[in-house]
Amino acid sequence: MSTDPETTETSPAEGAEADAGEATDAEGAESTDSGEVAAVEGAEAAGKATAEAAAAPELSEAAAELLAQRLERERIERRKAEKAGPIAAGTKLRGTAADLLAAVRAVESGEKPVAAAFTGPEPAPRRAAAPEAVRRPQPVAAEPGAPAGETVASVRQVLVEGGAPETLAAQVAAVLGEGADDQLREDPWQLLRVPGVRPEQADGFARALLGAECAPDDERRGRSVTGWLLEQAALAGHTALEASALTAALAKQGVPDPDAATQSAIAEGEVLVFQDALDEPAVPVQRTDDEAEADEAAERPVRVLIGLERYALAEESLADGLARLINSVPKEDGSAAEWERAGAAKGSTGELIRAVAGHGLVLHTGGEASLEEPAALLHAAAGFGLRAWAAAYSPVGRDRFAALLTRSAEAEGAGPGEGPQVATVAGLLAGAEGPGRDADGALDLDLLVVLDAPQLDVETAALLTESLPDGARLVLAGDPAVLWSAGPGRVFADLLAARACPHVVSRRPDLGPVGELVSGIGIGELNQVEAPGKEVVIVPVRDAGEAVHRTVQLVADSVPRVIGVPAEQTAVITPGHGGAAGTRALNVALKERLNPGPGRFGGFDPGDRVAYSPTPGRTVVGQVVKADAEGLHLSCAGEPVVVPKERVEQSVRHGWALTAHQAVGARWPAVVVVLPGDAAQALSRPWVYTAFSRADRHLSVVHGVDQALPRAVAEIPAKPRTTRLPVLLRPQVPVGG
The missing domain is CATH 3.40.50.300 (P-loop containing nucleotide triphosphate hydrolases)
Structure with missing residues (x-):
């Protein structure tokens, strides 16, 4: 050095x-x-992100992404409710992959106690038709789904009565929706659903509203604190918590009977419970018939997990989508001879092309230099006539990979604009970038290479896999040594550990002293x-x-x-x-x-470098251009962005x-x-x-x-995260593999 x-x-x-x-x-x-x-960073942005998105005539980048995700989640939920036949991949998920809906239905109907509510429903068809993707114009200033003025006013009155900051009124109205004031009066601890609010603050609010009726053992408090703890766990990357860890955390928050609070939250459908079988021996053991019968009679060891519905649905939907890719045969785009010629490339580039030729899902790992290999894959696929796209995590990553594709194309003698193209993951899902959607609502492509795959949280990964058309190929590429996603889950690491699909390790080292x-x-x-x-x-x-x-x-x-x-x-x-x-x-x-400069635009001046977070957990670096009545005008990766002035404080930093x-x-x-x-x-x-x-x-x-x-x-390795994806993927792993 x-x-x-x-x-x-x-x-x-x-x-x-x-x-x-x-x-x-x-x-x-x-x-x-x-x-x-603590949920402080991006708290207000997260609260507004839950508002309905129907009223605004124009959509900002953040709004378009959130709306697309909400519509996709609604579609996934409809699909879950219509479970009737085998998944499109041609195989059924086994074991706990289908536990979710059965547990919810059995507990809510009272047909079974919680501990026994884990029978396996039939797997679902892959998807119903998705709505048209929302394309957002740039620049804009409108923020969709702002709660009605009268709703905000009524919520503000309740907050003032309870001694809570009235500035929370818009967030509370956005989170709780219509009738938010009545909900708060009936259950003041609903305030914990607003990002950034802590239990001690909600307790003070409840005491002011309920008076002598407020007590630590109130079932409403136990349920709300349970949900709050699971949200905090999600901020730390967990998609669920072991029941023992949750009850211990509830005790630390002063809940007198943690088990009763957990059962109440389950019975009300506010959280979901799972019984996941512990790992089985990697190598099958030969047993006599008597021993096999004894094993079947013995109680199988399980771990009990508690999770929020949104992450449970996302993780199950992701497992379904990955199963479809793993078990299906890709479309026969390009002749076998063409794939064979492309796969003759040297080293790990050829390995990657050969793996993608015969599989719907492939993992690719390596550092910055390894990006040459997915670039070569995309060029080869485009040469076969495939609709080939790449998606990067950030605009900077998108632009760098686009430059790499351009250099590769020029080296091969291709003209400008020919060959594969690249978007950001957020832009692809929101419809602001990428190939658009087909009549069924699927992305209009044959091959998608997702760069920076370790940054995929379970919700984003579920949206991506559910958006792929039948027969498409997906390559998840990235450096497994970097930090995991800001959102919950460890999708890429779980897939690598599951060994359920081909994994190509790049042999291209990053050069130079760095x-x-x-x-x-x-x-x-x-x-x-x-x-x-x-x-x-x-x-x-x-x-x-x-x-x-x-x-x-x-x-x-x-x-x-x-x-x-x-x-x-x-x-x-x-x-x-x-x-x-x-x-x-x-x-x-x-x-x-x-x-x-004086920071005359809410602390910012033209020329300031800023970090803009259109949604929690995602940051885009840009520069301040100007400010006017519409809001703060930024230039982010060469694109104009307008941040409404009411969102500047919560979503823009230097x-x-x-x-x-x-x-x-x-x-x-x-x-x-x-x-x-x-x-x-x-x-x-x-x-x-x-x-x-x-x-x-x-x-x-x-x-x-x-x-x-x-x-x-x-x-000091990465902090562990509790996720269910390995269990849901287990049926896809070949015996002994």
Whole structure:
């Protein structure tokens, strides 16, 4: 490694800023406190996202995406209700893949007690016709589905009576819908459904409204706290919780009888319960008839999970869609001879093409250099006449891959605009980008390669698989060492572990000193690398104040002067938003140096770099253009975006400094990773890998955590997540496979 021109060389180390006020899981929103997960980041945006979307004549990007997802979820639910025949893939899911609806129906009807309500219903047809995708115009200022003024006013009155902030009125009305005021009076703990509200706040509101009737053992409180805890678990990446973990958490929240609270929430249909069989031996064991009969008679060990309906439906729908892809034969697009010629390519490129030729679902893993392989696959498929598309997680990733496709096409002599195309995942699902939909509502394509696949949460992945037409091929490609999705689930990791479909591992290494350093981190080694061109620089600091000072110096002076990368092409990555060297403090200092101004547009000035979150968990980096009566005008990846002024505070931040989760899916010529001394507890191998690998040419590490960095790389893996997808995928794994 090299040293900064003004420093001496030192061994790297890291740390994390703790923010006592805003805390989420370090792999979700990346601020940490005493250990509870709080829904603060994007809270108001999440509340508005639940509003109905029928009234507005124009749809913003965020609104179009949310509307498309809501319509798709409604379609999935209708499909579940019509379960009657085999799935289109030609096989039936077995075991717990079909438990969901049977449990719900049996418990709600009273036919069976909760513990016995797990018989298997018939699998469903793949899908009914989907509605037309919504295409959003740009730029716009309208936000759809705003609750009626009289509803907001009546809710505001109830909030004032209960001593709650009346500014929550619009969110409460959006979440609870029509009659929200009556719902609050009947059950004040419904306030917990609003993102960002905590149990102690809802308790105070309930005491003010109910008076002497308010009690800790109130069934309404138990049910609401149960739902709230599951929402917090989702923010940490879990799609469900083990029953024992949930009851323990309920006890910590002062619920006198956690078991009764859980049963009440199940009986009211507010949460769902699952009994998932524990793992079976990987190798079948030969048994006598008597032993087999004894095994059948013995009670099979299970784990009991509790989850929210939205994630349960998404995970089951995802399993159905993946089963259809795994068990179906792709369309015969292109002759066998054409596929064979393309599959003769060298190395892992040929392996990928041959795998895709005969399978509906293929996994592809590798670093940045490995993108050459899906690019070659897409060009080959387009040459056969297939409608081939790629989808990236971020606009930056989309544009980088589009440039790669263009270079590949030029090398092969193709003209501009020919061959495969690329969109973002969000734009593809919202209908703002991509090939559009066919008459059945499916995406109008034959092959889809999803890049940055580790960033797929269960809901997004379910929408993608359900949107594919029969006979289409899906390739999920990505680097398994990066941070998992901001939303619940670990879809890519679960699929890799299930070994239910072909998996092609790229043999293309990321080159250069940064690539060598990152490759070592991926296997748990923090190596010293030779960096003759100062590709990797370590900048030691003593405290957070010095970390901020040196970061500004690097971005504004040292990196442009020594490395030749201007400030506008340099990103700063730090573990958290809060603290003396979090994104807030760094952005204040960077704005003062790079684009000083009074912040006359809600704290922003033209030219400010911003991080815009159109939906919770997704960040787009852009620049402020202007502001007017419509809202704040941004340029994001070359596209104009208008953020309505009422949403600016909750969805737009300054964006010179980002967290690793905000930066995932994007890369910059130069990156400065800031590791203040109090950030050590937030570090893990995936965090370090993700932050360091965002750099193309140059990486500076502002280092203040001594040995915490090598310890995190060597010893701290990704935090575990509880998901049901492995169980739902188990019937698709070949015996002994």
